[in-house]
Amino acid sequence: MSGAVDRTTLPRPGPAPSVRFPAISTARLSSGIELRTVEHTGPPVIQWLLLLCHGSAADPATQPGLAALTADLLDEGSERRSVLDLHGALDRIGARLRVHVGPDTTTLSLTTLTQHAAAGLALLGEIATQPRFDSADFDRVRTLRRNRLRQMRTVPSAVADRVYIEALYQGHPYGHLGIGTDTALAGLTIDDVRQFHADTYRLKTGTLIAAGALTHERFRQIADAALGDLSVGGGRADGRERVTPGVPAEPSARLVVVNRPGAVQSEIRIGHVAVSRRTPQYHALRVMNMVLGGQFVSRLNRSLREEKGYTYGVRTGFDFRSAPGPFTMHGSVQADATVESVREVLDEMTALGGARPVTPSELDVARAALTKGYVRGFETAGQVARGVVQLVQHDLPADEYDQFVPRVNAVEAADVTSVAATHLCPDQAVVVVVGPAEKIEGGLETLNFGAPVRLEA
DSSP, rough: TTOOOOTTTTTOOOOOOOOOOOOOEEOOOOOOOOEEEEOOOOSSEEEEEEEOOOOGGOOOOOOOHHHHHHHHHTTTBBBBSSSSHHHHHHHHOOOEEEEOOOSSOOEEEEEEEGHHHHHHHHHHHHHHHOOOOOHHHHHHHHHHHHHHHHHHTOOHHHHHHHHHHHHHHHTSSSSSTTTHHHHHHHHHHHHHHHHHHHHHHOGGEEEEEEESOHHHHHHHHHHHHHHHHOOOOOTTTOOOOOOOOOOOOOOSEEEEEOOTOSSEEEEEEEEEOOOOTTOOOHHHHHHHHHHHHHSSSSSIIIIIISSSEEEEEEEEEOOOSSSSEEEEEEEEGGGGGHHHHHHHHHHHHHHHHSOOOOOOOHHHHHHHHTTTHHHGGGHHHHHHHHHHHHHHHHHTTTTTTHHHHHHHHTHHHHOOOOHHHOOOOOOOOEEEEEOOOOHHHHHHHHGGGOOEEEEEO
């Protein structure tokens, strides 16, 4: 048969598809809000996204969780509508609202059909600038969040995340989870929320992003009609205010054990403060991380899961933020293998930068994992809008995404070795273990991290 497919051999993979991120148009509304728009052909869907330059790092030092609590109350009604009326208005246009608070930014996004673009943006502006902030709603939402915190105390992974970030960023704006603490939430009042909203939800220092099946000019017309007359707050006339957290102090402890008597597994976090998103070594770090622990076929997963059978899986990653974010190994291992697992992670961190550099096969697999499916990250209007968020938040060039695949493919073995030696710092690492202290503390002391600090869950 002519042209028959040989099914006895796997097809050879082709080159990674090139990325051509759509053109971004920038304008400023009559109210002073910066607008960035992307024409995205496809389904008749519009993504509005409001990016504000504050996140959980903007929480007052004594009030962790305030930013997230404020955001959680935004859709509990507005000055004009009750909560039922507000959500009824969203439902009538088939809109989906999401609010996310990260360490550096808060984003309010609304997805709706193109025909409802104007109505959707008007509702988004109302939610952002005219929240009801009713005392009864405040009490209910705060109680729900406090109950969630109590539940998290019984989840080893949540305990490990909290203790790790507190130890790593002692006294720093990054040094708490966005949800805050039970003590801090208990002390908050509705007036604290109102004041925080007044101080931080200043649209003149934010950016409105739109992507979907409309032209740049039509986006601008709709945005000016919906938000042009809003009171947008203070701020500089030339754009967004940026408040970047400073350099953190030394960790509060190098080795922390959270006692979980009788546990058969230990939840582990290992890492240190690393770099910001704007580091020139970004692409080499991404490749290096894939080799170490960023994918299923990584070194750490192969060692701890496949060879030793200590875990179902571990992973590593850089959290690239506006200020230096953490590099972290996450994993859960057998309790009786805790010490050996920690030692293996630290040894692999050291070896990748010198004694056991990346192999050609590992390098090819790591680059392919980052590039082969990269283009799929910009298929929908929502994905495109979130891509613009990263460009705005980190002041990245317009061709950042177009250049990602070629820059990753240009990373060589020597680059991986260099960034591993420079940016993996096992001698500065913080180790947090949530597990049975009586079984593991003695062995952990042999790691030369000093005496473990013991906490109770």
